[in-house]
Amino acid sequence: MPDDTQILGRCPDCGERIPTAWRLIDYERDDGTEGVWAECPACEDVVAPE
Numbered sequence: 784m785p786d787d788t789q790i791l792g793r794c795p796d797c798g799e800r801i802p803t804a805w806r807l808i809d810y811e812r813d814d815g816t817e818g819v820w821a822e823c824p825a826c827e828d829v830v831a832p833e
């Protein structure tokens with residue numbers, strides 16, 4: 784089975800790769816760039832993927 788899952792980034796806490804399906808909220812940072820909050824499938828916590 785092909786694994787072409789899009790990855791948002793890695794969990795800053797545990798390093799787990801976070802798929803886009805786990806994306807929760809988009810927000811704009813103070814510097815105008817776009818940030819995202821997502822739930823880490825490993826920590827089951829809300830993190831900012833790196």
Ligand SMILES: [Zn+2]
Nearest residue numbers: 794797823826
């Ligand atoms: Zn994690």
